[in-house]
Amino acid sequence: xxxxxxxxxxxxxxxxxxxxxxxxxxxxxxxxxxxxxxxxxxxxxxxxxxxxxxxxxxxxxxxxxxxxxxxxxxxxxxxxxxxxxxxxxxxxxxxxxxxxxxxxxxxxxxxxxxxxxxxxxxxxxxxxxxxxxxxxxxxxxxxxxxxxxxxxxxxxxxxxxxxxxxxxxxxxxxxxxxxxxxxxxxxxxxxxxxxxxxxxxxxxxxxxxxxxxxxxxxxxxxxxxxxxxxxxxxxxxxxxxxxxxxxxxxxxxxxxxxxxxxxxxxxxxxxxxxxxxxxxxxxxxxxxxxxxxxxxxxxxxxxxxxxxxxxxxxxxxxxxxxxxxxxxxxxxxxxxxxxxxxxxxxxxxxxxxxxxxxxxxxxxxxxxxxxxx
Amino acid sequence: xxxxxxxxxxxxxxxxxxxxxxxxxxxxxxxxxxxxxxxxxxxxxxxxxxxxxxxxxxxxxxxxxxxxxxxxxxxxxxxxxxxxxxxxxxxxxxxxxxxxxxxxxxxxxxxxxxxxxxxxxxxxxxxxxxxxxxxxxxxxxxxxxxxxxxxxxxxxxxxxxxxxxxxxxxxxxxxxxxxxxxxxxxxxxxxxxxxxxxxxxxxxxxxxxxxxxxxxxxxxxxxxxxxxxxxxxxxxxxxxxxxxxxxxxxxxxxxxxxxxxxxxxxxxxxxxxxxxxxxxxxxxxxxxxxxxxxxxxxxxxxxxxxxxxxxxxxxxxxxxxxxxxxxx
Numbered sequence: 297x298x299x300x301x302x303x304x305x306x307x308x309x310x311x312x313x314x315x316x317x318x319x320x321x322x323x324x325x326x327x328x329x330x331x332x333x334x335x336x337x338x339x340x341x342x343x344x345x346x347x348x349x350x351x352x353x354x355x356x357x358x359x360x361x362x363x364x365x366x367x368x369x370x371x372x373x374x375x376x377x378x379x380x381x382x383x384x385x386x387x388x389x390x391x392x393x394x395x396x397x398x399x400x401x402x403x404x405x406x407x408x409x410x411x412x413x414x415x416x417x418x419x420x421x422x423x424x425x426x427x428x429x430x431x432x433x434x435x436x437x438x439x440x441x442x443x444x445x446x447x448x449x450x451x452x453x454x455x456x457x458x459x460x461x462x463x464x465x466x467x468x469x470x471x472x473x474x475x476x477x478x479x480x481x482x483x484x485x486x487x488x489x490x491x492x493x494x495x496x497x498x499x500x501x502x503x504x505x506x507x508x509x510x511x512x513x514x515x516x517x518x519x520x521x522x523x524x525x526x527x528x529x530x531x532x533x534x535x536x537x538x539x540x541x542x543x544x545x546x547x548x549x550x551x552x553x554x555x556x557x558x559x560x561x562x563x564x565x566x567x568x569x570x571x572x573x574x575x576x577x578x579x580x581x582x583x584x585x586x587x588x589x590x591x592x593x594x595x596x597x598x599x600x601x602x603x604x605x606x607x608x609x610x611x612x613x614x615x616x617x618x619x620x621x622x623x624x625x626x627x628x629x630x631x632x633x634x635x636x637x638x639x640x641x642x643x644x645x646x647x648x649x650x651x652x653x654x655x656x657x658x659x660x661x662x663x664x665x666x667x668x669x
Numbered sequence: 670x671x672x673x674x675x676x677x678x679x680x681x682x683x684x685x686x687x688x689x690x691x692x693x694x695x696x697x698x699x700x701x702x703x704x705x706x707x708x709x710x711x712x713x714x715x716x717x718x719x720x721x722x723x724x725x726x727x728x729x730x731x732x733x734x735x736x737x738x739x740x741x742x743x744x745x746x747x748x749x750x751x752x753x754x755x756x757x758x759x760x761x762x763x764x765x766x767x768x769x770x771x772x773x774x775x776x777x778x779x780x781x782x783x784x785x786x787x788x789x790x791x792x793x794x795x796x797x798x799x800x801x802x803x804x805x806x807x808x809x810x811x812x813x814x815x816x817x818x819x820x821x822x823x824x825x826x827x828x829x830x831x832x833x834x835x836x837x838x839x840x841x842x843x844x845x846x847x848x849x850x851x852x853x854x855x856x857x858x859x860x861x862x863x864x865x866x867x868x869x870x871x872x873x874x875x876x877x878x879x880x881x882x883x884x885x886x887x888x889x890x891x892x893x894x895x896x897x898x899x900x901x902x903x904x905x906x907x908x909x910x911x912x913x914x915x916x917x918x919x920x921x922x923x924x925x926x927x928x929x930x931x932x933x934x935x936x937x938x939x940x941x942x943x944x945x946x947x948x949x950x951x952x953x954x955x956x957x958x959x960x961x962x963x964x965x966x967x968x969x970x971x972x973x974x975x976x977x978x979x980x981x982x983x984x985x986x987x988x989x990x991x992x993x994x995x996x997x
Contacts, residue, residue, distance in 0.1 A: 306769075309769050507720075
């Protein structure tokens with residue numbers, strides 16, 4: 297009981313300090329998204345030479361004309377294959393990013409589906425660029441309704457199609473970055489705010505003045521973690537404002553915000569604990585700043601914040617699996633880019649993040665207590 | 670009177686370094702007890718062990734009859750601490766500072782408001798209650814620190830160099846407050862590097878050096894250690910200090926020590942009357958005398974006699990107005 301009330305007392309202290317420095321906190325959390333979204337979001341966002349497998353079941357002059365039209369402007373490189381299975385093999389092995397199946401009834405004039413497009417969930421940047429092109433080229437030959445795209449999840453030998461239409465998804469690189477920057481701002485705010493204040497509090501004697509009161513020592517860390525959770529909402533709001541003002545959209549709409557805030561809060565807990573773990577062993581703020589960047593930046597990169605994980609070499613892909621940030625970013629992406637967040641993914645993302653948060657918080661409390669004597 | 674703090678054979682080692690080596694002390698309820706010693710003597714280590722910030726290597730501490738190791742939460746409730754760097758939360762207002770510590774000391778909700786009001790009145794900070802303490806002057810912060818240390822109405826108040834860095838006026842105010850608190854029944858354990866402060870405030874004093882208690886008693890008992898005579902102090906210019914030392918030795922048989930511009934010597938009982946002769950002799954030698962005087966032994970003199978060094982040597986801080994002798 298006393299642990300809870302002690303934590304709340306120290307949580308209130310953290311929030312008062314946070315509020316007293318609100319301007320610095322807002323500026324710090326706004327600078328990253330401003331720079332990254334506004335600067336990198338417009339750089340090299342063009343896509344070219346995307347490998348696409350085409351299965352031409354129609355095999356008529358119009359379909360051949362359609363395939364030829366795809367290759368205009370060097371946007372798409374077509375590889376014609378004879379069967380859908382062969383095409384999916386290419387998709388699964390990552391040799392192509394899209395499979396276009398031209399059905400025998402092409403060109404359809406009745407509005408029936410005549411072209412199926414399958415793609416994996418990993419190439420967010422290309423999806424948004426390629427889909428409209430395919431649709432537009434097809435529309436020149438038939439009515440637009442006959443085009444259907446489907447979201448395809450490569451699951452090893454199982455080549456089943458996950459029928460997740462992505463028509464609402466916006467997948468520009470800008471939006472891709474936007475979702476990554478939410479994670480980045482949370483992680484960096486946690487690493488910079490939390491850890492540095494823990495060191496200054498210890499050097500200044502504030503921690504000592506808490507330790508001589510009859511509180512539960514764990515409350516000193518728990519109060520920080522609690523306040524981090526609440527502060528994360530402000531950081532998320534700031535990134536959302538900047539991102540949306542810049543033209544990014546959230547495919548899932550308003551309900552998606554709930555997921556973003558929840559994921560953000562848990563991610564903040566993880567990294568507030570990480571900052572406490574690093575800070576518990578350090579006396580020098582400069583050393584801490586360097587060390588925390590050395591932890592934060594690679595983790596952000598490895599979570600697929602700037603470049604999709606699928607573009608990583610296999611070794612880095614494997615590392616990204618054990619990076620808690622990857623799971624938060626997966627959630628952000630599904631909500632923002634795909635507009636759907638299947639229960640299975642929710643279970644995995646939240647399961648991993650909550651477990652990580654619990655382990656890291658326990659570890660930070662243990663390390664903090666052990667440094668007191 | 671009961672012993673409110675009982676320290677028995679306390680030892681603290683950091684690796685090979687023994688910071689506190691077999692310290693035994695009893696502090697009586699209601700007294701002001703001074704802990705003196707140069708930096709690194711083991712004062713702060715001892716205080717930190719009292720506050721459970723450090724775990725003793727061996728030995729036992731009893732607070733109001735309770736074993737500190739076993740019932741530290743209860744014992745902490747009985748102790749308040751103010752240190753020289755008593756950190757007020759700079760981003761919080763005075764009221765928020767007190768509120769925070771009232772909550773950390775688990776003061777019942779219905780009482781918190783009353784305690785905060787009293788504390789603000791006592792510290793004369795009511796007008797600044799809702800101002801951030803980061804904007805406070807050093808004296809105001811120290812006053813807030815003192816009432817914050819007293820927010821849970823502890824029986825024992827630990828003051829770790831409470832007036833270091835304060836100006837004379839603020840220091841006197843602080844002394845008055847300490848005396849008042851003591852009069853109200855609070856036992857006070859004080860560490861200080863100002864010997865004058867210990868002399869004025871303390872009922873009893875312990876001098877610690879190299880982790881050991883080397884003297885214990887009332888200020889007047891302690892001062893007797895320096896001898897029953899008087900202390901001669903000559904301050905000279907022109908690097909004439911050695912000249913004075915040799916003069917004192919050759920003409921009067923007095924062993925004096927020179928440190929920079931200052932020459933000090935103990936005038937044993939019986940030689941006290943020679944002061945006028947000495948000053949006349951020094952005058953004749955055409956020594957550039959800045960001041961010459963004699964005074965009764967102060968704690969400083971005891972300190973130098975016991976530890977071979979002055980307190981100031983470690984603190985690196987000069988402080989004036991201590992010499993009680995006659996100045997010419």
